[in-house]
Amino acid sequence: MPFPPELGVKQYVAVVRNHWGQRFAVFTTGDARYYLFSALLGETSSSGGVQFPVEKRRLRDDLRRALAHGWGNSL
Secondary structure (H helix, E strand, O other), X not given: OOOOHHHOEXXXXXXXXXXXXXXXXXXXXOOOXXXXXXXXXXXXXXXXXXXXXXXXXXOOHHHHHHHHOOOOOOO
C-alpha cells in the first residue's frame, strides 16, 4: 500500500500553539495542500508521537499567512 503524500514530511516550518496552550511542530508535506502537525510534549518540546495532516485552507487566515512565511505563534 503506498504511503499517503500528505503524511510525508519534507521540511520544518515553525512551532505553533493552539488556544489551549498545546504546541505543535509544523512541517510541509509531499502534498502542497497540507501541513503536517506534530504534537510537542511539555517544556522539553519532545515529540508526542501524535501527527496529523491539516489542509492549509482550513487554517485561520492569520496562521496560514504566518506559516507561509515560516513564522509560528509560539515562543
